[in-house]
Amino acid sequence: MLYFKRFSQILVFFIGLTVVLRGLSLAFMPKNNVEDSGMEAVRANGILGEKANTIDVVVIGDSESFCSISPMEIWNKTGYTVYVCGSNSQPVNYSLKMLKRAFTNQKPKIVILETNTIFRNVGLKNTVLASLGETFSIFDYNDGWKKIGIKDMFKKASYTYTDDKKGYGYSSVIRPSKKTEYMFPTEEREKIASTNYHLIEKIKDICDDNGAKLIFLSTPSTINWNYSRHNSVKDLSENLGCEYIDMNLINDEIKIDWTKDTRDKGDHLNHTGAVKASEYLSRYLEESKLLSDHRNDNNYKSWNELYKRYLKQMEGKHL
Amino acid sequence: MLTLNTFFRLFFLLGILPCVIVLYGIVPQKARRWVLLLSSYFVFWAFSGKLIVYLLFSTLSVHHFGLWLSGIQMEEQQLLSGLSKDEKKSVKKRSKNKQYAVIFLAVVIHIGLLLILKYSAFFATNINTLLGVMGSDYSLEVPKYILPIGISFYTLQAVSYIVDVYRKKIQADTNLLRLAMFMSFFPQILEGPICRYSDTADTLWQAPKLKYENFLLGLQRIVFGIFKKLVIADRLNLFIQNVFNDYRQYDGFIITVGVALYTLQLYAEFSGTMDLVIGSGQIFGITLPENFKRPFFSSSISEFWKRWHITLGAWFKDYIFYPLSMSGPLKKLTAKSRKKLGNHFGPLISGSIALFCVWLCNGLWHGPAWHYIFFGMYHFAFILLGNIFDPYFSRLAAFCRINRRALPYRCFQIVRTTVLVCIGELFFRSNGLKAGMIMFKKMITEFSLKSLADGTVFKLGIDAYDLIIVLISTGILFFVGLLQENGVSIRDGIMKKNIVARFAIYYAVIAFIVVFGAYGINYLPVDPMYANF
Numbered sequence: 001m002l003y004f005k006r007f008s009q010i011l012v013f014f015i016g017l018t019v020v021l022r023g024l025s026l027a028f029m030p031k032n033n034v035e036d037s038g039m040e041a042v043r044a045n046g047i048l049g050e051k052a053n054t055i056d057v058v059v060i061g062d063s064e065s066f067c068s069i070s071p072m073e074i075w076n077k078t079g080y081t082v083y084v085c086g087s088n089s090q091p092v093n094y095s096l097k098m099l100k101r102a103f104t105n106q107k108p109k110i111v112i113l114e115t116n117t118i119f120r121n122v123g124l125k126n127t128v129l130a131s132l133g134e135t136f137s138i139f140d141y142n143d144g145w146k147k148i149g150i151k152d153m154f155k156k157a158s159y160t161y162t163d164d165k166k167g168y169g170y171s172s173v174i175r176p177s178k179k180t181e182y183m184f185p186t187e188e189r190e191k192i193a194s195t196n197y198h199l200i201e202k203i204k205d206i207c208d209d210n211g212a213k214l215i216f217l218s219t220p221s222t223i224n225w226n227y228s229r230h231n232s233v234k235d236l237s238e239n240l241g242c243e244y245i246d247m248n249l250i251n252d253e254i255k256i257d258w259t260k261d262t263r264d265k266g267d268h269l270n271h272t273g274a275v276k277a278s279e280y281l282s283r284y285l286e287e288s289k290l291l292s293d294h295r296n297d298n299n300y301k302s303w304n305e306l307y308k309r310y311l312k313q314m315e316g317k318h319l
Numbered sequence: 320m321l322t323l324n325t326f327f328r329l330f331f332l333l334g335i336l337p338c339v340i341v342l343y344g345i346v347p348q349k350a351r352r353w354v355l356l357l358s359s360y361f362v363f364w365a366f367s368g369k370l371i372v373y374l375l376f377s378t379l380s381v382h383h384f385g386l387w388l389s390g391i392q393m394e395e396q397q398l399l400s401g402l403s404k405d406e407k408k409s410v411k412k413r414s415k416n417k418q419y420a421v422i423f424l425a426v427v428i429h430i431g432l433l434l435i436l437k438y439s440a441f442f443a444t445n446i447n448t449l450l451g452v453m454g455s456d457y458s459l460e461v462p463k464y465i466l467p468i469g470i471s472f473y474t475l476q477a478v479s480y481i482v483d484v485y486r487k488k489i490q491a492d493t494n495l496l497r498l499a500m501f502m503s504f505f506p507q508i509l510e511g512p513i514c515r516y517s518d519t520a521d522t523l524w525q526a527p528k529l530k531y532e533n534f535l536l537g538l539q540r541i542v543f544g545i546f547k548k549l550v551i552a553d554r555l556n557l558f559i560q561n562v563f564n565d566y567r568q569y570d571g572f573i574i575t576v577g578v579a580l581y582t583l584q585l586y587a588e589f590s591g592t593m594d595l596v597i598g599s600g601q602i603f604g605i606t607l608p609e610n611f612k613r614p615f616f617s618s619s620i621s622e623f624w625k626r627w628h629i630t631l632g633a634w635f636k637d638y639i640f641y642p643l644s645m646s647g648p649l650k651k652l653t654a655k656s657r658k659k660l661g662n663h664f665g666p667l668i669s670g671s672i673a674l675f676c677v678w679l680c681n682g683l684w685h686g687p688a689w690h691y692i693f694f695g696m697y698h699f700a701f702i703l704l705g706n707i708f709d710p711y712f713s714r715l716a717a718f719c720r721i722n723r724r725a726l727p728y729r730c731f732q733i734v735r736t737t738v739l740v741c742i743g744e745l746f747f748r749s750n751g752l753k754a755g756m757i758m759f760k761k762m763i764t765e766f767s768l769k770s771l772a773d774g775t776v777f778k779l780g781i782d783a784y785d786l787i788i789v790l791i792s793t794g795i796l797f798f799v800g801l802l803q804e805n806g807v808s809i810r811d812g813i814m815k816k817n818i819v820a821r822f823a824i825y826y827a828v829i830a831f832i833v834v835f836g837a838y839g840i841n842y843l844p845v846d847p848m849y850a851n852f
Contacts, residue, residue: 006531009818012818012822013822013825016822016826017826017829020826020829020830021833024830024833024834028834124330128329128333129329138833138834139833139839140839142833142834142835142836142838142839143839145784145834145835146782146784
């Protein structure tokens, strides 16, 4: 009887604790996808403010993704809507989170995972924390109390912010790379951490469940990419039955000029580099024949307007 | 490899500790001690990897020396029977000499190992500096050793065991595993408390049954420790790092705030870890000694050290202060000086010599650096001054009709002690003695409220919101401390409440930690501050 009483007490305690943590999560979660509301990685989370079911391609990954892919360039070439949900130093667990967020409001047909994030070891602790944060978002937004008032706590979330460049991180800075040859063939394979591997499998499962095609993409980087990483991702993509594009091996087609197309000595592409990478990606997406051109679709009128604004901005910045 | 650097990692709190508790709870009584012993070695391995061999060596060595001493003592007892008074004296003297030799060897090995690993680089560097000053080209190679976590703690435990066997306070343990458990019990290996064999060894070996009440009380204590660490210590870390690393850029006000907050951080981190350690022990029914007794309610530096890191102070008192003050030369000195200087100053001279040794060791124990030695000497100086002038202050207070027991005077004493402690902690935390001196000078000569007025102070890692949370949390600590000072046991009070009130208190505390804890990408958690000492 005593054991039953104690067991019941513990059970009641944990039920109550769940309610408390859920309540706190609801109160402290960002009520809008802007910085003032406590939202992190605002540019990437701009996808939450996009009109429902209008995004064809979602890109996830670390800074390599948002430095290399300009959705407005792809729009101009193909009429496909791409959103880059990549953020600085994004670990795979956050890529997974971003993907889940994207699927709440969008039905992308293609998901592109920029592969540099695969080699950022997430570790068991962060995976546990991330799962905890998914169930109880208070663990992710515990600093939110600094930015919100009492009234905000009881508001319903409404995401209004959208990014004009659809997640692209523009930079016209040129800092040439001394290294131009970096893909030296080898049979070596850089190890993918087991937690990361498991998270990528999860990403694949979510894509499958939502009818999206997962593509691995390695964007050009003389600092972050090499042949042993290529080999590992190639094995991974074959194991999961995914397509894999390594832009580092097809520079004859993309024509990245490492004296002009990088913003930080080969680590990331700058705008001219991103234009070249996006051009290649446009052709690739066209060849997949999975997507349709929305340029003449009235529902996507805002994209045409945004492109005009984008062009003006780019011209202005390049003057 | 699994690695740990603090008990506050989720891997420990949500992984290792619950697993050990469950295993401990489900295995039969005789196997419980094995669960504790194996878990302790596993945790030590997770902290120190292959450096676990040092712990194994210390345990084997101390076990051997204990038995050796015990053998000599038993032999003495056997030889004494049926002997004349003179013969007995002679046997006792021989036995004593043998025991001295054994204990000397044991202390040399254990303290020597600690000296080599921890202090050889410091000594070599200083000898090289001295040689350089003297114009010599010769220099010693500065060795680099990796210290096993907790060596300063378990070495002191090892020495206390050997000395206690010698003093016949305890019997040498024939059971190597029981001794291994005493040396390695996992909650205490990182930052203590420094236990005595007579306090914990038997209970650990008995491995008491898990009790629901102990479990709840232990959890309460752990949660309170997490509160101190996450809400106070970690929140202040970035600010303190900035102030102490770039002190040249800041004025006296910022440095003063940094010093005060560092003292608070050190207390919150160390006492928070102790709460976690003692709470973990309590879950298993093991009562570990307290290391803190509300130190900031102390009215003198001497009292402060009876309330702060209590087990270290007690160790120094029992194994350095008393043996030295009771040694032949100091006893003679006391007798002589008493005749010449009277009953107050007479014993004070030999007592002060012993006290000097204690504080030199205390400073050095904290680390092989001059600022730690200065830290020790700083406290020695204030305790010595207190000992010298206390009778005069008493007379002066009586003359001025000041009641030294009245609340206002006691408050004055508490504030004065806290200020002196904070200044001591400035040298303790500073990046070297010179840096400490410059910071202290700036506190006095460059003090201005400009950085408060223009808001610079809030741009160094903590903002006004952080400061409010720290103030509220410190207020909670103060309130809890005040109640405890007045004999109120909050934990007993909570346990006596009905389930609704009890759960409401638990939820409120957990919610406070979850919302106001400094964790996540915006914060830099503080490493265990006493782990490297």
